[in-house]
Each structure stands twice: as structure tokens, then as C-alpha cells.
Amino acid sequence: MSEGYATETTLVNAESNVYDRGLDAAIGLSVLTFALGMVTLVDAVPLSASGAALGESLGLILAVVVGGVGIVGVSSWANVTPVESQRVRGIALGLVVSTLGLTVLAYAVPVTLATLLGLTLVVEAVAVAVAGVASRVETVDTSPNTSAGLLAGVVFGALGLTLGAAIGGSLVGFDSPAWVAVALGAGLVLSALTVLPREDVGSTIPAALVVGTLGLTIATAVVGVGWQWNPQSLSGGFTGGAVIPIFVLVGAILSSWSAAKCRAGFGARGREFGAFLVINLNVFLMVAVMATIVVFVTVKGVGYALHGFTIGALSALVLLAPLLVVVVNAARTPAGTDDWHTGARQLFRLLPLAAVGSVAAVLLSVLVTGDRLAYPFTYSVQVNRAQQSLDTAIAVTPEPTVGSLLLVAPALLLSVYFFRTYGSLRNVGSRVGWAETIRQTLPLAVAGTVALTGLFLLVGPRPLGLPLGGTLGVAVVVLAAVAAVVLAALPLAGVLAGEGTLADRAQDRATLFTLGVFGSLALLTSALFLQATATVTPSVGPVNVVPGVALAGAVAASAATALVAYAKRQSGETLQRRLLGEEIALGLTGVAGFLTLLGLHVAVTKVSFTVLGVSVANAGTLSWPMTMQTYIPLGTEPGGILPAVVGTVWLVTGATLFAVPLGVGAAVFLTEYAEQGRFTALVEIATNALWSTPSIVFGLFGAAFLIPRLGGDESLLAGMLVLGFMLLPLVLITSREAVKSVPDEYRDASAALGVSQWETIKSVVLPAAMPGVITGVILGVGRIAGETAPLILVLGSTLNATESAQVLDGFRFTAQPPFVANDALLSASASLPTQVWAVIAAGVSGSPSMGWASAFVLLLVVLTFYAVGITARTYFRRKLTHE
Amino acid sequence: MIDDVRTNTRETILGGDATEGSLLAVGASAATLAATILVFLFRPAIAVPMVGAFIFVTALGWVTYQAEIARLLTLIATVLTVLTVTFITIFLFASAFPAFVEHGLGLLLVPIQGGEVRWFFWLDAVLPTSTSYWNPAGGAYSLIPAIWGTVMVTLIAGAIAGPLGLFGALFIAEVASDGLREIIKPGVEVLAGIPSIVYGFIGFQVLNGFVQQSFLDDGASFLIAGVVVGVMALPTVVSVGEDALSSVPDAMGDGSIAMGATRWQTMKSISIPAAFSGISAGVILGLGRAIGETMAVAAIMAAGVGLANPLFDVFDASATLTSLIAVNYGSASESTVDVLFVAGVMLFVIVAGMSVVSQYIERQMREKLRGEA
Structure with a gap:
């Protein structure tokens, strides 16, 4: 269907003329009026605005429209998102022209927004009426049906009834029964005018009448800005501030529907265009309402919610790591077709990655220079039933400290993720006798440590007064840690030593990779828990053993991963590249796993771990008072x-x-x-x-x-x-x-x-x-x-x-x-x-x-x-x- | 006969091929569970150790007869779920019963104001009337104002959510391009998640002032509450309506397009009629949401229990059935609580009824479409 349709559209486009151009502009104007109606309904721009104030608001809308149409136009021109429909182009152009026109008018003529909107409606009514008449006298080539249809007739009948009731009521008063007659009459006339004549008249003249009436009512200030109607029987009433926007919205929908029908030449296609435009406008309204709710709450609440938010640059970097993986994955998903504009699409896909890189660079610069990066703002609090303004800031601080939980969460997430991407390296590479022996003894060692942990858990670190925890516990922990560090070094050693190219070596030593990563992770984990139950923290000098080993393991694993990644680049064989890819995933699992253990150790033992000025501590550098503090009754800051x-x-x-x-x-x-x-x-x-x-x-x-x-x-x-x-x-x-x-x-x-x-x-x-x-x-x-x-x-x-x-602390055994x-x-x-x-x-x-x-x-x-x-x-x- | 029952029970609990050992395991586990429940009901103090015993026996069974124990556990979950649901329902009705007995039709007093019986759809012919219609101290409880408040809010909400929701559903299902649909459809679903208290807070902080300014009202009103609830129900209507439109077989639409009809003609004459029952199910579900909405209404409208005067005054305000419960429960005396339970039962019956009706409609539609496709 779309093919034939497209050709026909092109045929129509070929003879695009003043009639089409004018109607495109009318549709654009209607859409603009619709948007203005919504803006005035929420009182974003007062209806009484005029002169420069009005001009400025309209100028803002002009900027939005020009920006929106401009970016679409440029991408269309660059063939990124080609727009072929003549109608869309025409309406976009009409939108720009009408916004520009209204802005100029606002500056040139001293009218209020209400009057301006009324006049706009009148213009739209005239445009629609002229188009209808032009079609009826066959100046332009259209294909109208014999009637606009019963549905339209019913709608206009209802509109006429309402309008007639309002007019009749205000002319003769609601007390006399005459207003009912006026209402019924108006409804019948409009309905008849819609159904009886040919479609081009039936769907334009009634619309023009309604829109024109609404426009004139507003423009002549019969219903003006200060207008009020406060019926005795109701506890509320109506003001111009509420009624005018509603009039404008109704008028805009009607005129855009009618103009769209004219533009598509009536008949089946005209009805389709009209209906689709109305549906689109309604959805536009709906989306705008919904988006407004979310944006409104955000704007109102975000200042208070983020007061005093600070985060250490290092913590922010750690949090960036999972994001990096996400954007890398997004960038890797295969680009669509081989069209020549794939380049542009690729660019869009790479943008998030680039953004993450930039943020990381900024954070690193904060770390290196030691300068605080802050965005100061004010927020209001309530003191003694009065609002009071407080200064605060969102800041990135240069402290090289990361909280233990802040490290554990992303590291654990990443290690699980990488482990899931890792498939299997079974039966890859050559078997080494001693590696097999280690592989067989490892489960025993881990099981032994776990058993010891269980023992300490049951009887405590000092069973029968014997200081088992301080002696045996320390010995086992140190032994396990030493074994773990040796195991962690295995992959690196395996890749570095031996013969052949780097890639061949890496593939050949795959067994060392699995053994090294999984073995050392398992050993270190069991040692970590043994430590906790034996209540010991063996250390060499100022450095604790377990986190020290974890750090060493992370460094070794990342070095090995980097080497394999380099080797993968060099390698030409597809199979080998795939196997090396598995090794990389495994290595990354190791890195993330070791970092998790490091953070866990700090969280469990509550002893912070510092190397080269960078430390992992329990008191992290993320501070979000809104969600991390309770209410502070008598403080200057309200807490959270x-x-x-x-x-x-x-x-x-x-x-x-x-x-x-x-x-x-x-x-x-x-x-x-x-x-x-x-x-x-x-x-x-x-x-x-x-x-x-x-x-x-x-x-x-x-x-x-x-x-x-x-x-x-x-x-x-x-x-x-x-x-x-x-x-x-x-x-x-x-x-x-x-x-x-x-x-x-x-x-x-x-x-x-x-x-x-x-x-x-x-x-x-x-x-x-x-x-x-x-x-x-x-x-x-x-x-x-x-x-x-x-x-x-x-x-x-x-x-x-x-x-x-x-x-958690509330559980008691009674x-x-x-x-x-x-x-x-x-x-x-x-x-x-x-x-x-x-x-x-x-x-x-x-x-x-x-x-x-x-x-x-x-x-x-x-x-x-x-x-x-x-x-x-x-x-x-x-x-x-x-x- | 008895054997039949025994085999049936045995098959329900154990499945087809059970051995004696599994019978023992499952029996032990079920017995401890039954004992736990009994203990919980009569001696709740020692229930915790019984739970421990049940877990131990079940774990033992899991090791030996995993399949049978797993089946038993899922059966227990089912029974507990069904029991919970039934129990909640029965409890509600039982709690409302005293008030029904005590007040009877007195729960539906038509107010007399200014010496005249208020017009309420000529119902004063059947219902009792009284000048004091909500006076907990004097034992006068009329739910008529709250019922009418619910009706008003629901009507306004329906007038907003119905047409807009239909347009939205049409747009997503038929008009939007694939790319746009993939953004808007989840977007609408996410918006369905905005908590009602957030809407209520917006209404409380912003819209009430807007109404005072633009509608010369003293703030709280059915109009604002209805509009807010309508916006809240909108995503529900759009989602369900869109599902209905999408479930119309493509072949029907394609046939129409092949005949040379435009897409709008296809929508108007094929899709909407075919999906009409589904769309109306969506509207019913959305209205159910609107009736049951509490927080937005309670936040926007004061808790007054006056009957709107005149009846269709959208600028008046009164509690709805839901906000009546929410606002009054904390400070209510025992007999008031009973009346609040009546309100709860009314809500439960109405909304559950609407849900059943909409499910029925949807099922009919699906069967019809399956037949035609």
C-alpha cells in the first residue's frame, strides 16, 4: 500500500500550488494555536501579556520551533532522517512562518495574547472557508464525497448545541425558555450544514463558523481576560483565564481538522489526514501532560533532594565502570545497513561512550589537581512556618577514598556480568602435570578452610581457652593468601614465559587462566571468611594480607588481560581470537572479583585499606543528606x-x-x-x-x-x-x-x-x-x-x-x-x-x-x-x- | 466411592506415580504444616518452633523425595493463596455485617436540607430521609454523599480518560511508526507507575490554587479531583485499549487495505469495531481504577460529607467512599468502623464486579477473533 501511496503523493506534490501552500500554513498555524492554548491553560504565559513581554515569550516559542524544525531539516538534508513528505515539509515551514508572524505582530501592535489568539482563530476560519469555497467552485482539483458524513454531523450538531446554548443564554438569559430554542436551532443548522451539502462545503463552512465565532468572542473581548461568570447556584464559576484557552484548544483542533481535509483534497484520503492530525494533536496533548507531571515534580523537588550532595571523584569513577560496560555494549551492537549514512548512525551510537570518557577524564582531573568541582545553588526550607533560603552545592571532591560498599556493589555486578559472558575454556591448551595436581588439591584446601570457618563459627575463636583463632587461624589465612597470590600470578607468568608468539602462548596456557583466576578467588574468599570468624587480621607491616593479595591479584589479572587483549589484536585466526576473547572475559571476571573481595574485607573487618594514598574505607566519600540523614530538628540544615x-x-x-x-x-x-x-x-x-x-x-x-x-x-x-x-x-x-x-x-x-x-x-x-x-x-x-x-x-x-x-539489629532471642x-x-x-x-x-x-x-x-x-x-x-x- | 475420593486426593497431593516412602515424606511434611497452622491459631506463642519443625521435615523430604515434596510445596502455596484471598473477602463481609444489620437502609439516608428533601433521583420514595445524615455521635451514617462523590469523580475521570485514552490507543496501535511506538508504549506504561500520592501532592499544592484563580472556587472540588484521577487512569485505558487493537488479526486489516481502503477507513470500519469490546474493557478497568483511587482524592478534597448542592455542582467537594475510609479510620469509634467496612465492601463489590465484567468481555472478544482469524 505504501508504495502506491507514495507515488500518488509525489504526483500531488508535483502540482503543489498556492492552495496547498496556504493550507499547509493554516495547519501550521492551527498547531501553533493548539500549543499556545495549552501554554495559556497552565498560565505559563499570562493571557493579558502584551508588547515586549508577550514578544519575549513568543520569541522563546519561536526559538523552540526554529530549533526543532531546523534540526529535522538539517538531518533531512544530510539524509540521516530523510523527510520526503511534501506535507510535513509544508507544515513545518508553516509553523515557522506563523510563529515568526505572531512574534513580529506582538512587538508591532499593542494587543494582548488573548486578542491575538482570537484574531488567529478568525484568520484560520477565513482560510478554511476560502479553501472550501475554492474547492466547491472547482478552482482547485479535489475529490470530495457527496457528504461529510453522519459522524461529523453529530459532532457539529453537539458543538452547535453548546454554542447556541451559551449565546442564547447570554442574549435572552437562562430564565426564559427561548435559549433552549436558540440552542436547538444552532445545533440543527450546523448539523444540517455539515451533512447536506457536498463534503468540501460540509466540512469547511460549519468548522469556519464555529472557529470564527469562538475567535470573534475572544478578539472582541466579549469573553476577555477579566471576564467572569459566576452562576448563583454553583459554588464556583468561570473566568476568562480558564475559558479562553479551552475555546482556543477547541478552535485549533477544529480548524486543523478542516484544513487537513482540504489539504488532502477531501474524500477518503482527506478524512484520513484530518483524523490522523486530530489524533496526533490529542496524543501530543497527552504526552505533554504526562511529561509535565514528571518534569514539574523534578524541578520542584530536585533542589531540596540534592542539597549537600557530594561524591569523591574516585567513588564516581568506580560507579562509572558499569556504565562504561553498558555504553561499550551499546556501541558494539552491529550498525544497521550498509547505507552511506551509516556513518552518522555510528556516530550517534558512539556518542554515549565518548560522553563516559569525557566524564571520566573530568573526574580524573579533579583527582589529580585536587580542586573541588562544585555547582552551588540555593534551596528553601521551612522554619517557623516561613520559607527560608539556604545555600548549598552539589560537589565532586578530590578525596582519593572510596567507600567499601560503593566498591563492592559495582565490582560484584561486573564480575557476575563478565562471568556470564565467559563461556568455557575446557579442553583448550596443553595440560600441565603440576597444574592438574593443584587443580585436584584446591577443592580440598578450600573445603578445609571452610570447615575451619564453620568450627570457629560454632565454638568461637578460643575453644576451651585455646587461642586457636590467633594461631591456627592466622597460619591458615596467611597460607591461603600466599597460595592465592601465587595462583593469581599464574596466568601472567604463563603468558609471559615460554616460546611462540604471544597469542599462541596465551592460547596454550588457557588451563593456567582458569586455574589461576578461579583458584585464587576461591582461596581468598574462604580466607576472608575464616578471618572474620577467627577474628584475626594478619598483616605484613602496615598492609593487611588479604586485601593486599586481592589488590595484587587484581593487578596481575588486569596485566594478563591486557596482554591477551594485545595478543588478540595480533592474532589472525578466528578460532584463536574467540578463545582469547574468552580469556579476556575470564581475566575481567578476575579483576572485578578481586576488587569485590578487597571491598568486602574492608566492610567485614572495618579496617580501611590504603595504598599509594588511595584508600578503601568504610566511611565513603558519597554524601547524600536527603536519603542518608534523618531529620535534624534544630539544625540549620534540615537533614533528610x-x-x-x-x-x-x-x-x-x-x-x-x-x-x-x-x-x-x-x-x-x-x-x-x-x-x-x-x-x-x-x-x-x-x-x-x-x-x-x-x-x-x-x-x-x-x-x-x-x-x-x-x-x-x-x-x-x-x-x-x-x-x-x-x-x-x-x-x-x-x-x-x-x-x-x-x-x-x-x-x-x-x-x-x-x-x-x-x-x-x-x-x-x-x-x-x-x-x-x-x-x-x-x-x-x-x-x-x-x-x-x-x-x-x-x-x-x-x-x-x-x-x-x-x-536487623532488632532481632532478639527470648x-x-x-x-x-x-x-x-x-x-x-x-x-x-x-x-x-x-x-x-x-x-x-x-x-x-x-x-x-x-x-x-x-x-x-x-x-x-x-x-x-x-x-x-x-x-x-x-x-x-x-x- | 470412598476409594475414589482417596485416589483423587492422593493424586492431587502426590501426583500419579508415588511410592510408599514419598507418601511418608509428604505426609510428615503436610502434617507438621497443619500442626503449625493449628498452633498458630490457638497457641501463637509456640508457632515459631513449629515452623522450624516444618522446615526441618520438609528439608529432609527434599533431600530424599524432591519431586513429591516440590509438588507438595506448590500445592501448599496454591492453597495458602486461595485461603488468603477467600479469608480477606469473608473478613470484609463479616466486618461489615453488623452495620448492615444495625442500620439497614439507614446507611442510605437522603439528606433533608433547608426543610426540603434533597432531590436524589426520586430515590427518597424508597429510602429514608433525615436532616442529620452524618453524625457519628448520634448514630446517623449516610453513605449517599460519599457514593455521589465517587460517582462525580468517576464520571469526570471517565470523560477525560475515555476519549483521550481511545485516541492514545489508536495512535500507538495504528498511527505511530514502529520506532515511535517503541518509545511511547513503554513510556505510557512507566507513567502508569506514578504513585497516586504524587498526583495528590501536585493537586494539593498547585491545582487547588489554579482552580481558585480560574474557576472562582474555594479550592477543593470534584472537578480537579476528577481531572487528576482521569489523568491517572489514562495510561491504563491506553494500555488495555492498545492491547485490544493490536490483538485484531493483521489479516483483517490487510484485507481492508487490499480493497483500497485508506488506513483511517480500516481503523474506523475494521479495527475499532473488532476491538470495541476490548477497548470498553479497558475503559471499565480504568474506571475501576478511578473508583478505587484514594490518595489523590483525599489529598485534593477536604473530608467533608456534604451532598453536593445542586447535585451536579462540579465545584462542590465531598469525601468519596475511599477517602472517607482513609481520613476517618484513625479517629473512628467502633460503630463508625463498621460503617467504614460497609463502604469498603461496596468498593470491593463494585470494582471486583467491573473487573470480572471486563475479563468476560475480553475473553468473549478473544474467542470471537480466534474464530474469525
Whole structure:
């Protein structure tokens, strides 16, 4: 269809003339009016603006339009995103011309924006009417139908009815029955005018009449800026500030629809163009509203939320590492076709990588020069019910310190990622006798260390008064560390020593790679945990042994990886290059793994580790007061909402722990074991119904049933359970979908191999369904994380919490039943959503700026869950369909 | 007969091919679980050790008869899920029952104001009337104002979310190019995730002032609450509507295009009629969302319980069924709580009913399309 259509468009384009150009401009003008209507509705530009003030606002819009049209024009010219449609070009040009015209008018003539918009509507009405008449007298070549259609007739009838009612009401008053007659008359006339004549008249003249009336009403200030209509019977009324934008929006939609029909020459194609333009404008409106909400909350809350945010340059660099992997992957995905504009596309793909590089360079320069990089700004806090401005800054500090957890998180993530990219190096390279011996003894050594760890865990480091931990423990740890450092050096030594080219050596010593990386990681991990239970930290001079070895291992692994990467470049054989690629992935796993151990050591022993002025410490250099501090009652700085963040984390964790096992288990039973029939259908309907049940109803249940049985007070545990009840149906629904969507061929194939049903479920069905389940859980968690209504019933709401729930430290073992108690779980806590509600409920004593910041943090948390969930789903779906 | 039952039960719990050993393992595990539940109900103090016993027995079974124990565990999960769902429902109805018995139709008092019975769809012919219609101290509880508040908010929300949602669904399903669709569709889904309290906070901070200025109102109003809830329900309507439009078999649309129809003609005469039930299911689901919405409404409108005067005054404000519960529960006396449960049951029944209807419609549509494709 598109082919034939394109040719026809070209034919029309060939005879593009004044009629087309004019209508393109009219459509452009209508689109602009529509945008202006939205702008005035939210009062971004006051309707009473005139002269230079108006000119400036319009100039801003002009800049936006010219910029937008300009970039599209340039990319079209450069053939990056070719725009072939004559209409799109015409409308874009019309948009620029009409914006320019309005701006010039605003400066030249002293009119208000309202009058200007009214006049614009009149112009559009005239343009549409002229086009319709021109088509009727056949000055231009169009193909109209015999009638504009009943649907249009009904729409215009309704419009006429409303307009007639308003006009009649204001002329003769709503008391006399005459206004009903006027309304009915106007509706009938417009409806008849639409349906009876030929399409070109029927879809232009009524539109012109309506748009013209609306425009004249505004332009002649019958409904002006200061206009008010306050009916006695209603508790509210209407002002020009609300009515004019609505008039403008309606008028703009009508005139653009009509102009679009004219432009496409009426008939089937005209209707299509008109309908599509209206749909597009509506979607534009919708997207604008939605985007405004997110942007608005961000703008309002980001200042307060980021007050005092500082991060050490080194920490920032560490955080950049996973991002680097992501952008490298994005840049590596194969470029589309071999078209000549692939170059431009490649450029776009490489841009993120370049950006990461630049940021890294900036951070490095901060580290090297020692100069703080800061962006100062002010934010407002509430003191004694008055807003007060405080100075603050977002800063990157030059401290060469990285927090242990900040190091562990990305390093662990990366090591898992690289391990997953690593396939296998089995049976590659030559076997070495002594390496085999080590390989066989290693598990024993690790198992021995683990056993010792278990022993110390059970009886303590000093069983029977013997200082076993201080002697045997130290000895084993040192021994394991020495062995680990030797093993870690194996790959490097293997690549460096021996004969042949670098690549051949690297391929030949593949066994040393696996042995070195996995062996030393395993040994060092076991040593690390032995250390913790034996409560020893052996050190050589000022340097602790375990982290020292970890660092050495990381250096050795990165050196080996770099050498292999160099060798891979030199190598010409495809197979060899692939094997070396595996070795690189393995080496990177090693580097990330060693760094993880280094961070873990610091986190576990609480002893910081410093080498060459760079240190890994427990007190990191990331400071985000909003989420890392509690409220400070009498300070100059307000502190943050740490209790709420902690509360939400625990709520989500608890709800997930409750709902996911139940939901997934039930989904497996219902889909794999139970017979599909009445019962499963009933469960499905019930869960769906429960999923859409109002959340407040769950809150009611929690407050009336759970709370009396859980200590009688608002509690974290009740909140977890209530959110868990809400999460349960969603987990069940999505897991069932996921399990169902595993093709039956999988199960049949497995059964044909003689595998039992449970084995099939365990090793075929569940792995295949896992992506769907995980996605569903993430999306569900996103929803319950923002759930407020049940929480204010079962958790209460605290405005300025100064203590966060200490759930982990709260566990106590008691002598009498139930033997385990946790006060933190049974007491109320703050949470992000209830924090926002607390600001609302506090009325004048609530700090709006703090409310916005809390809302922003909440939005950030929830939208992150959603974005991750949806990205994961798209990714897995694409993977499935490609396979 | 008894043997039949026994075989059936055995098959449900164990699956087809069970041995005596597995029977023992599963039996032991199930027995400890049952004991745990009983202990929890009657002597909750020693429930924790019983849980430990259950975990131990099950772990033992897992090592020896993994398949059977796994099956048992999934069965337990199913039973617990079903029990939870049933229990919540029963508890709600049971808690609302005293208020039903005590007040009966008194829960639907039509207010008398200014010496006149307020017009409420001629219902005062059936329903009792009273000058004091919400007075917890005097035992007068009329849910009519809250019901009407819910209706108003839902109507306004529907008027916004319905047409806009249809346009949005059409755009994503039929008009947008593939690239654009891949951005907008997930974008809309993400927007469905914006928590309602955030909307409420925007309404509370910004929109109320806007209404005072532009609509000469004293702030809180059905209009603003309805508009905000409509915007909230929009993504739901768009998503479900789009799913319905996309599930119309391509062959139907292609046939129309092959006949020389334009895309708009195809949409208007083929896609929309074929997907109509699905789209209406989406609208029903969206309306369900709007009815159940609490926080945005509670944040925007005050908790008053006056019946809008006149009835269709969009600038008036009153609590809805949901915000009535949210705002009043904390300070409510016992008999008020019972009445709030009635409100909860009403919400539950209405929204669950709407969900069942929309599921039914969707299923019908899918079957019809499958038949035609």
C-alpha cells in the first residue's frame, strides 16, 4: 500500500500550488494555536501579556520551533532522517512562518495574547472557508464525497448545541425558555450544514463558523481576560483565564481538522489526514501532560533532594565502570545497513561512550589537581512556618577514598556480568602435570578452610581457652593468601614465559587462566571468611594480607588481560581470537572479583585499606543528606528522610518475601500440575479481581484484622503483610502467564528424554519462565512501593521522623515463647509515600519544599523499578523472538 | 466411592506415580504444616518452633523425595493463596455485617436540607430521609454523599480518560511508526507507575490554587479531583485499549487495505469495531481504577460529607467512599468502623464486579477473533 501511496503523493506534490501552500500554513498555524492554548491553560504565559513581554515569550516559542524544525531539516538534508513528505515539509515551514508572524505582530501592535489568539482563530476560519469555497467552485482539483458524513454531523450538531446554548443564554438569559430554542436551532443548522451539502462545503463552512465565532468572542473581548461568570447556584464559576484557552484548544483542533481535509483534497484520503492530525494533536496533548507531571515534580523537588550532595571523584569513577560496560555494549551492537549514512548512525551510537570518557577524564582531573568541582545553588526550607533560603552545592571532591560498599556493589555486578559472558575454556591448551595436581588439591584446601570457618563459627575463636583463632587461624589465612597470590600470578607468568608468539602462548596456557583466576578467588574468599570468624587480621607491616593479595591479584589479572587483549589484536585466526576473547572475559571476571573481595574485607573487618594514598574505607566519600540523614530538628540544615527510605526498603523486602514464593509456587501448581478447568479459571478470575481491588480495602483489612493480632499498634510487619497481599495477585498472574508461555515443545522434548515431571519443571520450564516472572515481580514491586492508602491505616504517618527502623539489629532471642522477638518490626515506621502524605496532613506546618523533595525521591524509586522492569521485558522478548 | 475420593486426593497431593516412602515424606511434611497452622491459631506463642519443625521435615523430604515434596510445596502455596484471598473477602463481609444489620437502609439516608428533601433521583420514595445524615455521635451514617462523590469523580475521570485514552490507543496501535511506538508504549506504561500520592501532592499544592484563580472556587472540588484521577487512569485505558487493537488479526486489516481502503477507513470500519469490546474493557478497568483511587482524592478534597448542592455542582467537594475510609479510620469509634467496612465492601463489590465484567468481555472478544482469524 505504501508504495502506491507514495507515488500518488509525489504526483500531488508535483502540482503543489498556492492552495496547498496556504493550507499547509493554516495547519501550521492551527498547531501553533493548539500549543499556545495549552501554554495559556497552565498560565505559563499570562493571557493579558502584551508588547515586549508577550514578544519575549513568543520569541522563546519561536526559538523552540526554529530549533526543532531546523534540526529535522538539517538531518533531512544530510539524509540521516530523510523527510520526503511534501506535507510535513509544508507544515513545518508553516509553523515557522506563523510563529515568526505572531512574534513580529506582538512587538508591532499593542494587543494582548488573548486578542491575538482570537484574531488567529478568525484568520484560520477565513482560510478554511476560502479553501472550501475554492474547492466547491472547482478552482482547485479535489475529490470530495457527496457528504461529510453522519459522524461529523453529530459532532457539529453537539458543538452547535453548546454554542447556541451559551449565546442564547447570554442574549435572552437562562430564565426564559427561548435559549433552549436558540440552542436547538444552532445545533440543527450546523448539523444540517455539515451533512447536506457536498463534503468540501460540509466540512469547511460549519468548522469556519464555529472557529470564527469562538475567535470573534475572544478578539472582541466579549469573553476577555477579566471576564467572569459566576452562576448563583454553583459554588464556583468561570473566568476568562480558564475559558479562553479551552475555546482556543477547541478552535485549533477544529480548524486543523478542516484544513487537513482540504489539504488532502477531501474524500477518503482527506478524512484520513484530518483524523490522523486530530489524533496526533490529542496524543501530543497527552504526552505533554504526562511529561509535565514528571518534569514539574523534578524541578520542584530536585533542589531540596540534592542539597549537600557530594561524591569523591574516585567513588564516581568506580560507579562509572558499569556504565562504561553498558555504553561499550551499546556501541558494539552491529550498525544497521550498509547505507552511506551509516556513518552518522555510528556516530550517534558512539556518542554515549565518548560522553563516559569525557566524564571520566573530568573526574580524573579533579583527582589529580585536587580542586573541588562544585555547582552551588540555593534551596528553601521551612522554619517557623516561613520559607527560608539556604545555600548549598552539589560537589565532586578530590578525596582519593572510596567507600567499601560503593566498591563492592559495582565490582560484584561486573564480575557476575563478565562471568556470564565467559563461556568455557575446557579442553583448550596443553595440560600441565603440576597444574592438574593443584587443580585436584584446591577443592580440598578450600573445603578445609571452610570447615575451619564453620568450627570457629560454632565454638568461637578460643575453644576451651585455646587461642586457636590467633594461631591456627592466622597460619591458615596467611597460607591461603600466599597460595592465592601465587595462583593469581599464574596466568601472567604463563603468558609471559615460554616460546611462540604471544597469542599462541596465551592460547596454550588457557588451563593456567582458569586455574589461576578461579583458584585464587576461591582461596581468598574462604580466607576472608575464616578471618572474620577467627577474628584475626594478619598483616605484613602496615598492609593487611588479604586485601593486599586481592589488590595484587587484581593487578596481575588486569596485566594478563591486557596482554591477551594485545595478543588478540595480533592474532589472525578466528578460532584463536574467540578463545582469547574468552580469556579476556575470564581475566575481567578476575579483576572485578578481586576488587569485590578487597571491598568486602574492608566492610567485614572495618579496617580501611590504603595504598599509594588511595584508600578503601568504610566511611565513603558519597554524601547524600536527603536519603542518608534523618531529620535534624534544630539544625540549620534540615537533614533528610532516611527513616522513610529505610522504611520503604523494608516494606518492599517484606512484601516480596511474602508474596513471591507463594505466588510463584501457586502459579507452577496451577499451570503444571492442576488440571485446567473450572477451578483454575475461578482462581484466575478471583486473582484478577483482587488485583484491581482498591488498595484502601486492603488497608481496612490490615487495620482491623492484622494490627490487633500483631501487638495492637501500627507496625511495619502489618505494612509488609498488607503490601504482600496486594503484590500476591500480580505475582501470580504474571508468573502464570510466564509459565504458560513456555512452549509445550520444551516439555514434550524433555519428557521424550525420559525426564520426570519435576525435573522438567525445574530445569526446563522454570528457567524459561524466569525472565517473565522477574519482570512481573519488578513491576509489581514498583507499584506497591508507591502505595499509600493502606499504609496510612496500618503504618501511620510521621512528618519528621528522626529514627529509622533497625530491623536487623532488632532481632532478639527470648527465653519464653515465641522465642524470637523483633520490636522494630512491631513498631511504626516512616515510609516514602506516607512521608508525602504527612506533609499534606500537616497543613500549614508541613514544609512544601520537603514534600516536593520526598515526592521526587518516591517518583525516582518507583519509576526506576518500572523502567528496569519494562526494559528487562523488552530485552527478554526480543531475545525470545530472535531465537 | 470412598476409594475414589482417596485416589483423587492422593493424586492431587502426590501426583500419579508415588511410592510408599514419598507418601511418608509428604505426609510428615503436610502434617507438621497443619500442626503449625493449628498452633498458630490457638497457641501463637509456640508457632515459631513449629515452623522450624516444618522446615526441618520438609528439608529432609527434599533431600530424599524432591519431586513429591516440590509438588507438595506448590500445592501448599496454591492453597495458602486461595485461603488468603477467600479469608480477606469473608473478613470484609463479616466486618461489615453488623452495620448492615444495625442500620439497614439507614446507611442510605437522603439528606433533608433547608426543610426540603434533597432531590436524589426520586430515590427518597424508597429510602429514608433525615436532616442529620452524618453524625457519628448520634448514630446517623449516610453513605449517599460519599457514593455521589465517587460517582462525580468517576464520571469526570471517565470523560477525560475515555476519549483521550481511545485516541492514545489508536495512535500507538495504528498511527505511530514502529520506532515511535517503541518509545511511547513503554513510556505510557512507566507513567502508569506514578504513585497516586504524587498526583495528590501536585493537586494539593498547585491545582487547588489554579482552580481558585480560574474557576472562582474555594479550592477543593470534584472537578480537579476528577481531572487528576482521569489523568491517572489514562495510561491504563491506553494500555488495555492498545492491547485490544493490536490483538485484531493483521489479516483483517490487510484485507481492508487490499480493497483500497485508506488506513483511517480500516481503523474506523475494521479495527475499532473488532476491538470495541476490548477497548470498553479497558475503559471499565480504568474506571475501576478511578473508583478505587484514594490518595489523590483525599489529598485534593477536604473530608467533608456534604451532598453536593445542586447535585451536579462540579465545584462542590465531598469525601468519596475511599477517602472517607482513609481520613476517618484513625479517629473512628467502633460503630463508625463498621460503617467504614460497609463502604469498603461496596468498593470491593463494585470494582471486583467491573473487573470480572471486563475479563468476560475480553475473553468473549478473544474467542470471537480466534474464530474469525
